[in-house]
Amino acid sequence: MDLQQFPSTLWEKVFRLSPIGATISSLDGRYIHINDVFLSWIGRSEDEVVGKTPLELGIYYHPEDRERIRNELFTAGFVHNFEVKFETKDGVVHTSLLNAKLIEDGQYILATGQDITEIKDKEKKNYELQEELRLSKDLFERIFRLNPAAVSLSDAETGRYIDVNAAYETLVGFNRNEIIGKTSLELGIWKTKIDRATLLAEVLKKGWTTGLEASINHSSGAEKHVISGNAILQMDGRPRLLAILIDITDSKNAKAFLEEAVVARTRELAETLDDLKKAQNQLIFSEKMAALGQLVAGVAHEINNPLGAISALSGEIQSHSLKIANRLMELRKIFGSLSETDLQRCCEFVSKVFVHKPITLGFSDSRKIKKKLELTFLDWGYEKAYDWADRLLDLGIHSYVGEFSDLFGNLKFKEMLDILLVELQMNRNHESIQLAVERTSKIVFSLKSYSRLDSSLGKQETDIVDTIETVLTLYNNQMRDGVKVKTSFPSRPKIKAFPDDLIQVWTNLIYNALQSMQFKGNISIELENLKDVVKVRVCDDGPGIPDEIKEKIFDPFFTTKALGEGSGLGLLIVRRSIEEKHGGEITFHSVPGKTVFCVSLPKG
Template sequence: MGSTTPLTNGGDLNFQSIFENAVVGIFQTDLAGNYLCANPALAHIYGYDSVADLLAAQPNAHARLYVDPEQRQRFIDLMAQQDTLTNFESEIYRRDGSRCWISETCRVVRDTNGQMLYFEGFVQDVTAQHIALARLQAAEQDLQQKNQELEATLHQLQKAQQELIHAEKMAALGQLVAGVAHEINTPLGAIRSSIETINLCTERSLPLLPTVVRQLSDPVFEQFAALCGQSRSESLALSSRERRQYKRQIMAQLDAQGISNTDGWAETLIDLGVLSPAPELLTLLQTPQGQQVVELAHQLALLDRSTHTITTAIERAAKVVFALKTYARMNQNSEKVSAQVVNGIETVLTLYHNKLKHGVEVVRRYEPVPPIPCYADELRRYGQTLIHNALQAMEERGRLEIVVRQAQSHLWVEIIDSGCGIPAAVLPRIFEPFFTTKPAGEGNGLGLDIVRQMIDKHQGKIEVTSRPGCTQFRVGLPIDDAPHV
C-alpha cells in the first residue's frame, strides 16, 4: 500500500520543510526497528540533541526504547494484522534514562507483492495527559476513601444516638445528630456531584485536548489561553437577577453576529467569567473550531471549579468530624485536665452550625484567657445545654452572644440570647429538678439542674438575668484549683 520510497530518497523543498519543522515526531524504520530517517521533533521527544545522535544510537533496534520490552513485539504483531495503527501508547526511556509516554500513529509500507518493507508514522509526547489523568484518578481514589470514612463516622453517630438517647444530659442529641448528619451529607453531596463533573469533563476534554490544541493558530491559542486564565481568576457571585441581565445582554450580542444557540453560549461565557464578550471572542464563536475551543475552555474551567468545590467540602466535613470526635471523647477517669474553655464552646457551635446558619447571628466576644483545670467533657455539655436552650427560646431566629473574659480569680462565660425571656415568677425555680415550662414530651426539667451540679462540682458560680429580648446566663469558673469561698 502507498509509496515504497523512504522519505530520505526524495521530496520537494516544501515537503522537506514540513518534515524538518513539524511539532510531532516523524519516522521510518525497517522491520528490525532501525530508524531509516527521523525528524528533529522525534529526536527531541526521545531526548537526543540531533537526528544524527538518534540514528547512531538506534534505541528501538537495540531494545533500549520501550520500558516494557514486549511492547515492541505487540507493535509489530498489530502492524502485521492491520497495516495501520492509531494512537498506540507506550512508556519509553529517553536518552537520559527518564521515562515518558508516547502515542504512535503508523502504517506498513509494502512492495507490489505485498511484502512488508518498512514502517512509517508519527509520534506525539502524551506524558502531560498521562500525568493529569493519574492525578485525577489518585484524587478520585482519595475522595472515595474520605467518603467511606465520613459514612463510617455517620454510622457511628447514628449508633451513638440509640445508645445515649435516654440520658437527660444528652437530651438534645437527637436534634444534634440530625444537624451533624446534614452537615456531613452536604459536603458529601458536593463531593459526589463534583466527582461526576470531573469524570464527565475528563471523558469529554482530555481525549480532545492534544488534537485541538495542536491544530490551533497562534491567535486562537492565545484566546484559548486567555479564556482558561480568566475562568481561574474570576470568582463570580452573581445573583439570579444579575445573571439574567448579563445573559440577555450577551444573547443580544451573539444574535447580532448571527451565532446560533445564543442561550447555551451565553451560559457558557458567564460560567467562564466573560460578562462582556470582546469582538475577537464573538468572531471566534462564528466558526466550528472556535466553538470547540470555547467549549474545551469551559470543560477545563468546570474541572478547576469542581476541584475547588471538593477541597472546600472536605475542609468543612473535616471540621465537623473533628468537632464531633472532640465532643464524643469521654474522660473515663473523671480527672481534671487543663483546657481552654473557648475550644469547648467552638466545638458546640460547630455541631449546632445547621441550626445557627439560617437565622441566628452569633456574636463572639472572647478576651485572652488562660486554660483552667476542669472536667472538660462536662463543661462542653453544660455549654451545649445552655446554647440549646437559648436556640429554643429564640425559635432559632435572633442574636446569640457569647462572652468569655477574666475577672480576678474567675473566668466568666456569658451566654446571651434575644429570645422571649424567662417570666419573673418562673426565674427562681429554673434550677429545681423536674421543673420545666416546656410542653409534655419536650423536656423533663433536669437540664439546668445538671448544669448547676456541673458548676458546683467545679466550685463555680452561675447567675441568671432575664427580660423579654435578653436572657443572660453567667458562669464563673475558678482559674486555679485552690478552694474558693
Template sequence: MTSEQTPDRRGEKVCDPAELRALFLFEKLTDEQLEWLCADGRIETIEPGPVFREGAAATCFYVLMDGELVLTKLSGGAEIELVRTEHRGSYAGAWMSYIGDKVEQTYESSMYATKPSRFYVLDADVFARMMHEWFPMAVHLLEGVFFGGRNINARIGERERLLALGSLSAGLTHELNNPAAAAVRATAGLRERVAGMRHKLAMITDGKFDPATLGPLVRLQEEAAAQVAKAPELTPMEAADREDTLGEWLQDHGIGDGWNLAPNFVQAGFDTDWLERVSATLEDAPEKVFEGAIRWLNYTIETELMLNEITDSTTRISSLVDAAKQYSQMDRAPFQVVDIHELLDSTLVMLSRKIGDGVRVVKQYDRALPPVPCYAAELNQVWTNLIDNAVYAMDGDGTLSIRTRRENECVVVEIGDTGPGIPPEAGNRIFEPFFTTKPMGVGTGLGLDISFRIVVNKHNGDIRVDSEPGDTTFSVWLPLHRPESNQIDTESNAEGQT
C-alpha cells in the first residue's frame, strides 16, 4: 500500500507522518517507522454513527486524530457508556491482534463517532505484523502477562470450584445417607411383617377362620392396602386424638397392646367405624380369631406403609442423583440453551443441607421465561456463590428469596436475603478478587470475582447488588440472544484505550 490513496466511502485521506508524530502513541517512532505506518495504514473521515460493534470480528485498529469517539459495552441488555473522549491519540479496536488466533479476535466493545471524526486506521493483520517486527520482546512480555494472568485466573477458579464441590459433596453424602438408611430400616421391618403375615396365613389354612367370613376379611385387607395410598394428612393434634380413640376401642375389644397398633391404623386413615365393620365381619368368631384378624390387617397396613417409605426413599435418592447431574452438567455440552429454573432448583437441592431448616426459601419464578443460551455448569457456580453468601449473611435464620423475570431482552435472576446487609465501605469492592467481609479462613474473597467474570465476561451479562440492613439483593442479567462469535469459551482483557 502506498501513501497515495484513493478516497473511499468513508472519506479516506492521505496520511501525513508529521501528523502521526504529534500523537503521543507514535512520538517515539523513527521517520522510517512513521513512513511505514502511512504506507500501510490510512486516514479515514467517519460520519457520526457506529464504527464497529461489540462481538463482531475485530478487523481494524483505530487512532483518533480529530473529533470524538464513544466506547460502549452491553450490560444487562443495555449499552453502557464506558468512554467519551476528544483526546487525540485515543485508540480502540483490534489492539490485541498481535496475539493472533490464540484467542478469539472480536471487538470487546462498540465504538461510535459522535460527529465527523478523523481516524488513523490500520488493518488488524498489518498491526499484528508491525508489533512482531518492531517490538518482538514486548510482544513476548505482553503475551506472557495475558496468558499467565488467564492461567492464574483459571487455576484460582478451579480451586474455588473444587472447594465448593468438596462442601457440596459432604452435603450430598449426608442427604443421600438419610433416605438410604430409611430404605434399609424399612426393608428390615418389612421382612419381619411378611414373616408375621405368613404365620397368620398358616392360621387360615388350619381352618381357624370360618370360610364364610374369610372372603369379606380378604376384601377388608385389600381395602386396607388401598387406603394407605390415599391416607389424609393430619396435624399432630388430630393424629393424637384419633390414636387415643382407636386405642380405647381396641382395648375394649380385647386387643391387649391396642395402643401400639392404633398409630398404624390412624396413619393409614382408618377410624373406629372401619374397625366396627371388621368386628361385624367376625361377629361369631372366637376372641383369639378376632385378635388375629386385627393383627393380620395391621401387618397389611404396616407392609404398605413400609413399601411407601422405601418408594419415597429411593425416589429421593434418584432425585438427588438427578439434581447432582443437573448441577454438574455431567455428559452435557458446555454451552447450551436451558431452562434457568432447572439450574436454580438443582443448586438449591445441592445446598439444602447448608441452607438448613432455619432459612425459609421463597421462589418466585416467571415460568413464561424462554430458555437461556449459557454455560450452564458455570452459572450453577454463580448461583452457589450467591446463595452461599446469602445463607452465611443470615447466620441460619431468615428468608432466602429467588426471583426470575424478563427485562430488556434479558433474563434477570434475583437472589435476596434478610441479613444485616453489606457495609457501605465494602459496597464498591465486593467484586474485587481476594476482597471478603468474612473472617480469615472462612472466605477466599474469590466467589464474587469469579461470578462477575462468568456473568460479564463469558455471558455478556451484568451482575448488580442493592443492599440495606434486612434486604440485600444480587441481580444477574443474562442476554436471551448472543452473537455467534460470543459462543466460544474465551476470556480476554477489557478494551484498551487512553
C-alpha cells in the first residue's frame, strides 16, 4: 500500500492537516502513511520513516510499549488512550495519548495520538507546587510559633488579640487563652495609653515601624522594657497589626550593649517581617496554581472526546473514499437508465438537501414519523422500508419525502437516491469533524488564557463574559454528568480589569459551588449591566453555608474541606482581588438549598 492508493480528497487534507498525529502502517508495523504532526514528534522526515518499523527507527522511549500496544491491538482490535513516550533523533522525549485500530478488514493499522507533553509537565509542576504550599504553610507557622522573640497578631482597629506565640505569653505573664479576644489595655500590658497610641499612629502612617522602644507591664507587676517591630497586614479585608517584641530589660542600663543589640535585632526584625510577607505571597500564588492543577486531568479527557469523534468519522470517510471505483461503475449504470429530465430532478434534490440544516426531533415525534415513513416506503415497494425511514430521520431530511415523492416513489430512482444519501452522510461527517476541531481549539485557547496568570501589564479592557466562559469551558468535563449550568448574559460589557485575576475569581466561586453540591445540581450565572458597575451572581442549589461559619469563610486558612482538598485561601484571594485590586465588592446570601455570591465591579 502506498500513497497512490490514497486519493487526493478531502480525507487526505484532513489527514495531513489534522492537529493530532496520525499514521497508517502494515500489520508488521512498517509505516505507510504519516502526517506532519507525527513527523514533528519523532524529529524525522517522511523519507526516513516510510517503510520502516518503530523499532528500526528507535522512536519508542520504552521499546516494550510497542509490544504491549500490538498485543492489545490484535486481541481487542483497537487501543484506547494508551500513554506512550516517543523520542526524537536528537533525544527529545514527547508524551502522546495513543489510539489505534485495525482497518480494511484487519489489513492495516490506523493510529492517532495527541501530544500531552505539556499537560504531563503541568501535572508534575502542580505536584511540586502542592509540596511548596505545604512547606510554605509550615514555614509561616514555625516562624510565628518558634520565633524566640515575642510575636502577636491583633486587629489594628479594635486592638483585640487574634493570636500570640509562647514567647509573648512569657513576656507579659498571661497564657494564650487569657489574651485572645482582649486588648492590651484591658490586660493592662501597656504602661500608658500614650505608648500604644504613639506606636499605632506611626504604624498606620508608614505601614510598618521598627526599633521603637516602649515599657510594658508583666502580669506580676514587674516593668519590662521592649523594642518592637510592627507591620500592617491586610487579612480578611481588615488591617491586622503584626508586632514582634524583644525584651531588653536586662540590657537597658548597658548603653553600649543596647546600641549593638538594637542594630542586630533591627536587622533580624526586618528579615523576619520580610520572610512572613514572602510566605504569605507564596501561599497565595500556590493556591492559584493549585486550582490550575485541579483542571489538568479533566482537560485531557475533555480534549479526547472531540479527538475520538474525529478519529471515528475520519475512518468512515476513508472507508468511503476507497470505494470510489465501485460508485463510479454504479453511477455509469444509473446514468444510462435515467433521462436528462430525471437527472435534472435529482440535481434539484441535491441542491436542497445538501444545504439543509438537519432537523432534530424528540423521541416521541421521531418514532411517529419513522413509522409513517416506513408505511409509505412499503406502499412504494421498498424491501427495506424501515432502513430507508431510519436513514432519512438520522440525516434530518424526512420533510423532503413529500416534495420529492416522484423520486422516492419510483423504484427506478432507488439506486441513485441510495448513492446521494451516502454522499450526504459523508458531508455530515465533514461538518461533525469541523465542530470537533473547533471544540478542541476552544478548550486549548481557554487553558492558555487560564494558565497565563500574569497581572504585570496592569488593568486591561476586559470582556467579563469571556473570562466566565473560559472557566466554564475548562470545567465542562466535571459538570457534564450531574450539573446543569444556566447562564444569563444580556450583554457583554467591557471594563478596566485584571483578566487573569477575574478568571481566578470565577474559578474559586464556581468550583466551591460544585464541591458544595458534590457535583450534582444546578448552577446559574447571571450578569447585570448597570450604569457604573457590572454585577455577576453565581448561584447554586447546594446545602448552603451554616450560620455558625458565615463570618469565617473569608478568613485565611479557614476551610470546611477534607485534608488536602483546600488550603482555606480561595475566598480570601477572591475578596482581595475584588475589593483591593478592582475596587469592587463581594457579598453573599445563603440558606439551605440556595447560595448566591454577588460580585460588583466598577466599569472605570
